[in-house]
Amino acid sequence: MEILFVTTRNIATTCGELRLIKNRAMAMRDQFGIDSIFVSYIDKKRVEANYSGNVDKEFKVNYITYDKTKPYTFFKNLKQFHNKVIETLRNNPNIKVVIISGVISQRLLKKIKSIDSNIKIILDIHGATEEGIEYKSNKNIIYSRTFYLYSNYIFRKQLEYCDALMVVSNALKEHLIKKYPEIAGLKFFIIHCAGNIGEINIQKYYKSRQYWRKKLKIDEDECLFVYSGGASKWQMVNESVHLFLEIKDRLPFNSKLLVMSHKIDDIKLELQVNSRDIIFESFNASNVPEVLCASDFAFMLRENKITNNVAFPNKFVEYLISGNQIICTPYVFDVVELINNDIGYIYSGDIDELERFVIKNVGKPRVWDSYNNVINKVSFNSTLKELYEYISLQQ
Template sequence: MNKILFVTNRNILTTCGELRLIKNRAEVLYSNWNIGTDFIAIAKKSRINSVHEKMDFPCELRTINASRNSISVFLDIKQNIKEMTAKFEYKAIVVSGLFMEKLIPFINEIAPKCKIIADVHGAAEDVLEVSKEKESFHRYIMKCAYFLEKRILRKYLPKADGIFVVSDALKDYLESLYSVQEIPMYRVPCATTNEIMSPSEFSRNRNYYRNKYNVGDDERLFVYSGGVSPWQCIDETIEIYHLISQKINNTKMLLLSHDVSSIDKTILNEANIIVDSYPSEKIEKVLCAGDFAFLIRKNNLTNKVAFPNKFLEYVKSGMRIIATQNVKDVYCQMKRYNLGIILDIERLDIRELISSIEKMEPSNEYRSVVSEVLRINSFDVQLKKFVCDVIFPEGDDSE
């Protein structure tokens, strides 16, 4: 079996968006091309000792305790890479996360025949967005981390043999800042499966969850699914829903989040806002209940180059999406395939929004649109160039 080694300080142990991308990508590499992935995960001791989300394919997972001196951690990472590369002949080693590109020269030295792929999920400026909610000392530390990360990317990213990016906008961003124009970039967004439910399964799920939440046939159900971090704009989303509910009768909102305890308790008392939580594997079924889904993001660099996990989940559910123009790839696909409504939250025209909602009726033709959007973003399609370039460069039979 051809194998990849994945070295990361991202969270690949417990449920979150970055685990979803990394895990699903590895699962498709295994199921479609028989390419295995082993992992070296650098994480806090508390996360290492917690219950891990299971990988649904055979792999070796080594964990390194990050709750120690940074020099000791880095030496431990190098030792584990050395041991793993001596044990297996990997076709590629993927480095993913803050400062991980610094490992590229070391990997080149101990495994010169192995391709090195940098896995980039977003802009380095992400850390600055997160720091805005922190106290002054933590803001200072995170700002230092930002400048160090930029320096490492500038020095080491051009030494990679390839780069995973989640969006075309992220590719443009990296090319504009670093000397990576000649390095192959593989756009691999966080995709769901590209098979849509049969009409009977969809109807069964839709009826079940609408009955569960007492949503009538004549009611429109608006859905928000995700976390409650400021960048996910949950407060703005709820405010927009309130404006909609004042103008349109018979509406409800379903708010799905793992962070239910963090949601303002006054919302829980509103009769037409339902708050609930599900494991990730059940969300696909629950979303069938909805008619419109919210994907609101503010205008900043972090959002511009992102590709939110929820976008394709919303598409697959058949809901029309209410989104802002601030996530470039999502905006382009929504315009191209007429997937919903684009808002300007800085200058919200509520009358125009209401008019757009009223005009959007269910359509049998929309099913074929959903299939095409899922196909063009699927791991099956987006990983193929990486597999041909890196795993089977000699044209071996990869199927």
């Protein structure tokens, strides 16, 4: 079986949406036997970067490109993008499910339905459009507001032709239904940003932990905190670092913080922090899960904004499978529902309570059953079953 995946998202260079789309498609293929053909409308510089982990290393991808530095090319090449989607469907008449991911005109969805009214269109929603105004650039306030309004307009028009929605969290589903009551009767697939992951290999965990703690020069009796992620404002790297600096002086043992990111130079420039207890490093993406095994506590702080309320960060699962205890603010609603005392702590601003939690849990043996129970809930092995059954029914 095959499906067609049509997107304007970044599937060519490292980022959260690439990991979600690629890992989800690989799980559909490897676990459920459903392959994907991609048609992508994307900035040509991203394709030219030839990133080793992009989608076309695993799947057939038809790239239609434009030049972001020349905005007129976006509109000029749009017809070519639409034509490629229609051509792909006509050349593959067995495709009965099309996933639409990104800001894509309802005109294309209408054309898809005109080929075969039985084709099912699923909208792939990664987050709330409110991100455009909650985390707008001060230099582009007018653009951010305009894009937010345009995205909402396009989404409402897409709804006229869609049969189901794929969302990353239950909170996102509830937000969308509240905002667009007319979709309450549509089929929803809740597929978290996770991966095709199995239970934690405990022997491998301890081996990786020992190797990377030695590599990072972390003493056996030292506590290691970690921040892993990008430099975007919503990821709160600044706040994570300063929370570490605040708590480390209160702890009766030595502590260090590992800040790891592919944007490490940007983070160092922004923070301007000089501390012997902070390690700044950048690692190959393939090494990140093993490096994370070296740490004891992981920061995943977020503000109380819609963007964060409905999100399901890739980082949650990365921290989980590396045996970290996750320090998370209460504003990522689906994640908060999954965190218990065995795998993390919900930080609401009480530094004394956080101090007690860290002292109580540092060096404490992991309750691996609790970690694996959560992994089983969010793994693609579990969350993709319903989507597989839906696609199978269309064949």
